[in-house]
Amino acid sequence: MDLSTLLTPEKYNIANEIDKHYSDxxxxxxxxxxxGEQKSVTYAELIKKSNQLANGxxxxxxxxxxxxxxxxxxxxESYVIYLACLKAGVVISPSSxxxxxxxxxxxxxxxxxxxxxxxxxxxxxxxxxxxxxxxLQHRIVFGKEVSDWLSLESIISAESESFNTVETRKxxxxxxxxxxxxxxxxxxxxxxxxxxxxxxxxxxxxxxxISEKDTVWATAAPGWQKWVWSPLLSILGSGAxxxxxxxxFQPGKYLxxxxxxxxxxxCCTPTEYRMMAKHDEIANYxxxxxxxxxxxxxxxxxxxxxxxSTNFNIQIRDGYGxxxxxxxxxxxxxxxxxxxxxxxxxxxxxMEIVDENGQPVPVNExxxxxxxxxxxxxxxxxxxxxxxxxSSYVGDYFLTGDRASKDEDNYYWFQGRNDDVIISSGYTIxxxxxxxxxxxxxxxxxxxxxxxxxxxxxxxxxxxxxxxxGIEGTDQLGNDLKQFVKNITAPYKYPRIIEFIESLPxxxxxxxxxxxxxxx
Numbered sequence: 001m002d003l004s005t006l007l008t009p010e011k012y013n014i015a016n017e018i019d020k021h022y023s024d025x026x027x028x029x030x031x032x033x034x035x036g037e038q039k040s041v042t043y044a045e046l047i048k049k050s051n052q053l054a055n056g057x058x059x060x061x062x063x064x065x066x067x068x069x070x071x072x073x074x075x076x077e078s079y080v081i082y083l084a085c086l087k088a089g090v091v092i093s094p095s096s097x098x099x100x101x102x103x104x105x106x107x108x109x110x111x112x113x114x115x116x117x118x119x120x121x122x123x124x125x126x127x128x129x130x131x132x133x134x135x136l137q138h139r140i141v142f143g144k145e146v147s148d149w150l151s152l153e154s155i156i157s158a159e160s161e162s163f164n165t166v167e168t169r170k171x172x173x174x175x176x177x178x179x180x181x182x183x184x185x186x187x188x189x190x191x192x193x194x195x196x197x198x199x200x201x202x203x204x205x206x207x208x209x210i211s212e213k214d215t216v217w218a219t220a221a222p223g224w225q226k227w228v229w230s231p232l233l234s235i236l237g238s239g240a241x242x243x244x245x246x247x248x249f250q251p252g253k254y255l256x257x258x259x260x261x262x263x264x265x266x267c268c269t270p271t272e273y274r275m276m277a278k279h280d281e282i283a284n285y286x287x288x289x290x291x292x293x294x295x296x297x298x299x300x301x302x303x304x305x306x307x308x309s310t311n312f313n314i315q316i317r318d319g320y321g322x323x324x325x326x327x328x329x330x331x332x333x334x335x336x337x338x339x340x341x342x343x344x345x346x347x348x349x350x351m352e353i354v355d356e357n358g359q360p361v362p363v364n365e366x367x368x369x370x371x372x373x374x375x376x377x378x379x380x381x382x383x384x385x386x387x388x389x390x391s392s393y394v395g396d397y398f399l400t401g402d403r404a405s406k407d408e409d410n411y412y413w414f415q416g417r418n419d420d421v422i423i424s425s426g427y428t429i430x431x432x433x434x435x436x437x438x439x440x441x442x443x444x445x446x447x448x449x450x451x452x453x454x455x456x457x458x459x460x461x462x463x464x465x466x467x468x469x470g471i472e473g474t475d476q477l478g479n480d481l482k483q484f485v486k487n488i489t490a491p492y493k494y495p496r497i498i499e500f501i502e503s504l505p506x507x508x509x510x511x512x513x514x515x516x517x518x519x520x
Contacts, residue, residue, distance in 0.1 A: 006198050006347075006376045008170040014196035014233065015050075015086040015165050021212075021239035022047055028236060030215070030261070031076050034247030041076055043239075046083065049156065051163035053084035056155035060115070060138055064089030064166050067111045067176060069104070071095040071118040071126075071223065074246040077142050077152070078222045081117055082232055086174060086193075089166035093176040093188075096223030097121075098490040101128035106185055108133045110384065111176050117152065120144035170194030176383055177225045179323040180421060180430030188383030189225075189323050196233055198377035199326040202346055204234035207319055207330045209292045210265055212239040217258070218267035219245070225323045226296065226426070230267045240265075251279040255287075262289040269426035270300045271457050273316060277307040287312045294319055296327070297426030298458045299414050302340045318343060320369075320414070322400055323428070324392075326377040328369075329412050342404065342412040350375040353406050358395030366405045366415050370397035420514050422451040424459045427492045431514075434461055434493050437485045443471045444481070448504050448512045452497055463495035464517050466503060473500025 021028075024044045032038040041049075062068065068090050072078040085092045093111045095104065097119070104126060107113070115138040116126060123146050126139070142152035168174075174193045178186040204210050208230070218230035235242040243261055247253070255276055258266065268276075273295055276282065293308065296319040305316050319330040320342050328351060331343030345351035352360045353367040361367040371378060373396055381389045392398055403415040422429040431449035438447045445468045452462035465481065467473055478498040485494040505516040 005201055008194040008197040008376065010170055011167055012170045012193050012197055013086065013089070013165050013168045014174055014193050014237075015083055017196070017200060017233070017237040018043075018083060019047055019165070021236070026212075026239070027241045029076055029079060029242045029244055031074075031244040031246065033245075034253075039076060043236075046076075046079060046236075048161040049080045050083035050087060051161050052156040052159040053080055053152070054087040054163045054165075055159035056152075057084065057088050057090060057115075059159070060150075060155070062088070062090055062115055062138065064168070065091065065173070066114040067091045067093055068115045068117060069093045069095050069107055069111065069113045071097060071099070071104070071116070071122050072142075073097050073119055073223075074221055074244050075119065075143075076244070077119075079232065079236070079242075081152075082222075082228075083236075087163055087165045089168050089172065091173045091176050093178070094223050094225065094228065095178075096221065096490065098223075098492055099125070100487075100489050101125050102488060103186075103490060105129045105131050105133065107178055108136055110185075110188060114138065115140060117142070120146055123149065168193050170197065171380070173380070175225075175228060177228075177323055179225075180428050180433060186430065186433075187385065187388065190380040190383050192380050195326070195377050195379070196237075199229065200233055200237045202377055203229060203319075203321075203327040204238050206332070206346060207317070207327055208234055208238075208265055208267065208294060210234060210238040210240050214238075214240045214264040215243055215262060216240050216265040216267070217243040217245070217261070217263045219249075219269065219272060220267070229321075229326065249275070251276045252281065255279060255282065255285045258287050258290060259285050263287075264289055265292040265294075266290060267294050267296070269297050270295050270304070271425040273300060273304050273308070274456055277304040282307065283311050285311075287314070290314055293317065294330075296321065298423045299342070305339055315339070320402075320412075324379040324398070324400075325371060325375065328371060328400075338409070338411045341407075342414050344410050344412070347375070348410060352397065353404060353412070354394070354397055354399070356394075358397050358399075361405075363408055364405050366403055368418055369400045369402045369404050369412070370394075371400065372396055373398055417451075420450065422449070422459055422461055424451070424454075424461060425457040425492070429461060429493050433489055434463065434485060434495060437489045437493075438463060438465065438481060438495075440488065441481060441484050443467055443477060445469075446504055448514060448517055449495060450514050450518045452518075454496075460496040461493065462497040462499065464499050464501050464504060464520075466501060 112135040120143040141149040175191040220226040321327040350372040401418040446466040451459035505513040
């Protein structure tokens with residue numbers, strides 16, 4: 001890749017990448033839900049509606065640099081909201097609809113959010129917040145009017161369809177995404193407008209192979225950085241048509257939609273691919289319109305790749321990246337015999353496998369995947385956490401925390417996490433968050449959470465629990481603990497496996513030896 005193409009202009013706003021595809025005829029999005037209801041919107045309609053909302057935000061006094069927590073789902077309005085915020089220079093803090101009130105109040109206060117924009121079914125979780133939110137001035141809802149909330153539809157209706165996009169510089173903040181760590185609360189990852197420029201040029205073309213003629217289905221949901229990566233920026237920034245399905249995952253339904261909607265590019269999680277590969281009637285579908293299928297979030301099993309290759313003559317291409325970056329490593333199928341590897345760095349000049357001192361390790365030796373600190377699509381900082389930001393670098397490199405080796409051809413081979421973060425069905429889960437929830441139960445004395453291998457989800461959350469004296473570890477108590485965690489934190493974080501033990505293995509200094517637990 002020509003590195004000169006990644007030199008972001010000093011004055012740059014991500015929204016311009018979508019605006020340049022303005023057209024009254026070209027469809028930006030095709031949407032449907034599981035009941036069969038369908039909608040579509042052209043690029044012109046999407047941009048005009050976003051302009052109205054950008055004007056509405058300005059009318060409310062929400063200005064360049066203000067933070068807004070956005071909690072929505074797979075809806076056309078989600079694209080309107082994100083594009084409007086980018087146009088207005090407002091910093092978006094994406095929040096999954098799976099988050100609970102304790103997660104949300106942390107994000108609201110840590111980000112100093114001036115406003116909430118959410119879909120009406122999720123209002124309840126915000127209204128459960130009892131703590132002060134001193135920076136919050138506006139609560140905006142869409143889809144249905146809610147008492148004491150501003151209606152997004154009303155805000156839009158009174159505004160002009162024209163808006164002059166706010167002038168932003170390449171290092172101005174665009175996104176503040178929260179990601180789980182092994183200890184403490186989630187990290188606030190800051191991405192600039194310049195990050196978006198580099199992301200589009202690295203990921204959308206070479207990996208996703210998107211052209212303006214394509215219909216592209218990226219299944220990620222708003223609230224996750226992967227949604228910003230693919231459904232928002234890669235698809236709309238390429239002038240393609242995005243397909244949006246708002247419904248529960250069912251393997252047969254997904255395969256039917258891929259066939260009927262003539263999807264050209266598919267971006268799924270490994271879990272979705274695994275479950276489709278296990279579908280009894282997979283051979284009965286015709287996916288001859290599909291020219292690209294990619295997977296990210298965790299390593300994909302070779303067996304699944306083989307099923308899609310056998311049935312549809314298409315190679316699922318694995319990709320690797322982090323919330324802090326963009327796509328870093330990808331399998332571009334230049335050598336079929338390398339299937340099963342992570343692939344090669346898209347920008348080899350910026351990637352390395354290093355030791356604990358930040359020095360490159362020899363070929364075939366395991367070390368930590370590292371990104372040179374001047375990589376054009378690397379995050380700006382961890383918000384309000386200078387110490388954590390600085391400690392993530394060693395020498396010239398940002399350390400990803402993932403272990404791998406590379407071979408003589410510069411193909412990377414994933415080994416596992418350097419820390420204890422759990423990746424399950426593409427979700428990143430910090431053990432501390434689950435442990436913190438479990439410890440609130442009056443039966444729990446101590447606990448520790450680790451990843452447990454699973455054939456469908458890659459990993460699931462497993463909790464080792466030490467109970468208070470006199471309490472018996474029964475199946476019923478195990479189920480109660482699972483439900484307890486579901487009720488106070490995002491449901492995808494709950495421990496699917498609970499094992500009661502007498503004591504936790506610890507080091508001499510008292511730290512829990514998770515490595516010993518993972519071997520159980």
